[in-house]
Amino acid sequence: MVEKNTFQWGSTNNLVKGGIVGLFKNLRYDLNRVMENDPAARSKIEVFLLYPTIHALISYRIAHFLYTKRLFFLARLISQISRFFTGIEIHPGAKIGKGLVIDHGMGVVIGETAEIGDNVLLYHGVTLGGTGKDKGKRHPTLGDNVIIGAGAKVLGPIYIGSNSKIGANSVVLKDVPEGATAVGIPAKNIIKVQEEVPAIIEIEDYRGNSKEIYNDMVI
Numbered sequence: 309m310v311e312k313n314t315f316q317w318g319s320t321n322n323l324v325k326g327g328i329v330g331l332f333k334n335l336r337y338d339l340n341r342v343m344e345n346d347p348a349a350r351s352k353i354e355v356f357l358l359y360p361t362i363h364a365l366i367s368y369r370i371a372h373f374l375y376t377k378r379l380f381f382l383a384r385l386i387s388q389i390s391r392f393f394t395g396i397e398i399h400p401g402a403k404i405g406k407g408l409v410i411d412h413g414m415g416v417v418i419g420e421t422a423e424i425g426d427n428v429l430l431y432h433g434v435t436l437g438g439t440g441k442d443k444g445k446r447h448p449t450l451g452d453n454v455i456i457g458a459g460a461k462v463l464g465p466i467y468i469g470s471n472s473k474i475g476a477n478s479v480v481l482k483d484v485p486e487g488a489t490a491v492g493i494p495a496k497n498i499i500k501v502q503e504e505v506p507a508i509i510e511i512e513d514y515r516g517n518s519k520e521i522y523n524d525m526v527i
Contacts, residue, residue, distance in 0.1 A: 334406040338365055341407040345429060360394035361410040370472075372398035395513075405452070410434075412458075419447035423469065431458040439464045439481070451486065 339357045342359060349355050356362055367390035375383040383400035392465045395414040402418050405426040410416050412432035418424070422436040423445070434456050438446035441464075447461045450468030459477040462468065467523070469486030478495040489498045 422447035425452040441471035
């Protein structure tokens with residue numbers, strides 16, 4: 309479970325430590341994730357050759373590796389070439405876990421200080437951007453298994469909790485708790501609370517008759 313302010317970048321750190329070979333360590337996992345999330349995908353070969361999300365992720369990993377080596381110009385050059393061919397703009401300074409799927413892809417923007425956990429699903433037109441008011445950490449942090457609908461804008465150094473969802477075209481400016489759904493402009497959080505079924509207990513009245521009641525009833 310990913311918690312706010314305790315995010316661990318295992319897969320991204322491994323890319324840096326593993327060198328060029330490590331850049332493609334999670335490729336098979338990424339291909340499987342696309343197959344799971346896109347009913348139109350018929351084979352891994354098709355996904356590898358034709359899906360812009362895979363091309364963008366491969367380019368990002370190369371660019372991010374160069375970025376960590378302080379080869380900023382080469383990193384940005386690769387990311388801009390990838391943007392031209394895929395329509396997906398990922399800054400090489402962003403931190404991305406394994407299994408990211410960018411469905412359709414066109415118009416997605418991921419800023420320099422954005423952080424994305426594992427198994428995140430983004431639809432086309434999503435922006436993980438800044439507000440122009442912050443310095444340093446300017447972009448959002450996403451936990452694991454987050455889903456963000458088409459056209460949504462997540463802005464500023466906010467935290468989107470694991471297993472949360474953001475509706476299409478929403479504008480999110482505040483933290484979203486784990487497991488919540490955020491919708492609207494500006495987005496409001498909808499939190500589903502699972503009610504516990506009260507335990508049933510058996511009691512006996514003064515006549516000796518037994519009956520079952522819920523243990524939260526007032527007697």
